[in-house]
Amino acid sequence: MSGDNQTSLRRQLIVRMLSMMLPLFILLWVIAYFSSQYFINAAFDRSLIRRTFALADRVEVMRGQVEVDLPVAARELLVFDQEDLLFHSIVNPAGRVIDGELDMPRLPDNQSIRPGQLIVYDGVKDGEKVRVAAFGLSLKGTSAHGTVLVQVGETLSHRSAMAGRATLAIVIPMLLMTLTAAIAIAYGVRKGLEPLSRQRDRLSARQAFDLSPVLLEGTPAELRPFLDEINSLLQRLSEAVESQSRFVADAAHQLRTPIAGIRAQAEAALSGARHDDAQHALARIAQSAQTMGDLVQKLLMLARVDAAENTLRLNRLDSADVVREVAREWVPPALAKGVEIGFDMQDSEAWVMGDAQLLREMLANLIDNALRYGGTRITLTVRRAGQSVVWQVADDGPGIPAAQRAAVFAPFHRMSGSVEGAGLGLTIVQRIAHLHDAKVSLEAGEGGAGLAVNVVFPAVPAPGPA
Ligand SMILES: Nc1ncnc2c1ncn2[C@@H]1O[C@H](COP(=O)(O)OP(=O)(O)O)[C@@H](O)[C@H]1O
Ligand SMILES: [Mg+2]
DSSP: OOTTTTTOHHHHHHHHHHHHHHHHHHHHHHHHHHHHHHHHHHHHHHHHHHHHHHHHHTTTTTTTTTEEOHHHHHHHHHHOOOOSOOEEEEOOTTTOOOEEEEEEOOOGGGGOOOOOOEEEEEEEEETTTEEEEEEEOOOTTTTSOOOEEEEEEEEEEHHHHHHHHHHHHHHHHHHHHHHHHHHHHHHHHHHHHHHHHHHHHHTTTTTTTTOOOOOOTTTOOGGGHHHHHHHHHHHHHHHHHHHHHHHHHHHHHHHHHHHHHHHHHHHHHHHHOSHHHHHHHHHHHHHHHHHHHHHHHHHHHHHHHHHHHHOOEEEEHHHHHHHHHHHHHHOOOOOTTTTTEEEEOOSSSEEEEEHHHHHHHHHHHHHHHHHSSSOOOEEEEEEEEEEEEEEEEEEEOOOOOOOGOOOOOOOGGGTTTOSSSOHHHHHHHHHHHHHTTEEEEEEGGGGOEEEEEEEEEEOOOOOOOO
């Protein structure tokens, strides 16, 4: 089922999906990282500010002196954290650090704090990035003057660890989802294609001549058009096989009759005492042999035409040349039977694509019919009709009744009364026409008498000057 790597549907789907998911995944990662950082920063900043205010609460003025009352327990609470290093500093209006760190990162742009102002900023302390909140505590209303700068800072390790974890909390489920989808696709495609492998098993178990349609039941809709095509191919194939075997049976039957005749006549000749009887039987044998010879020749012709389908090379032909040449060949045998052949070239430009030899064979069959079944005159016509070129062989004989015109093209079909032929002539004509994209039609001859056979070719332009 895995099949060829390049054309495996499953592999293609998964590769496409993953290659689409990958950039999306990276984008999601980036968005998740920055947005979680933003929200975590905001939360951490708030707690930093809270600590700063709490520290500012501890600043007191005693007799004009700024002091800090920070018992150990409160100090622990304020400036202790499990992961981050916390530090603080309190600077009196005179600029002296009265509690905490001496080297606090400076306020941004070297500004000094105004009373009541709160600034949260990034800085560096001991070579590490830190975040600092600074508050200007006004001493108004006390016995001292000015503003006390209260600062609390912390390192960033807790924040970035949190941001990292928040990002993973978004990205990992997404990754799992993608993988699950890939697995689901792989599984789904395999399941979906199972009917196909069942079909394959059923097809490979078939006998060579089992051309019955493939069962559609249980196959996915996407495969239906494909299987329908296979079924229609099987249908055509089985029709072709059937008509082929019918043809073979008919041919065998047709051959059996003259052979039986020959045997019976030969036995009669052998047993007959009289010279005359033997002579008569031999004449019948010769006639049967002739019939058989004609039949075999026609069968071979038909086989040749069928085989030509694959090797056919069509050339640009001048209709008048081909028809005139064949007409000329048939004048002597026709005259011998008292039949006149006329050739009527109505348009000077009537080019067709064709195989000259096959087209001559086709005309020969039509003229032969006209001679056998027709009257005293045969007319060959070439003319153009729009985008078509029409070749016509017309006679003035009894013709074929309209109701029977379609049937005479079938192999071995002869109308009652005509005993000579094998019934393959018009079949050959039609197959040759088919090889040339031409259509054969039968109609009554001029004035309603006789038969006119039309072969309608697609016209092609005349060859340009060489
Ligand atoms: N020009 C024609 N006029 C009258 N009947 C014809 C003509 N051409 C063909 N037919 C009828 O059509 C039948 C089939 O013709 P064809 O296929 O050539 O077979 P065949 O000539 O071997 O009998 C003939 O048996 C004949 O009855
Ligand atoms: Mg014939």
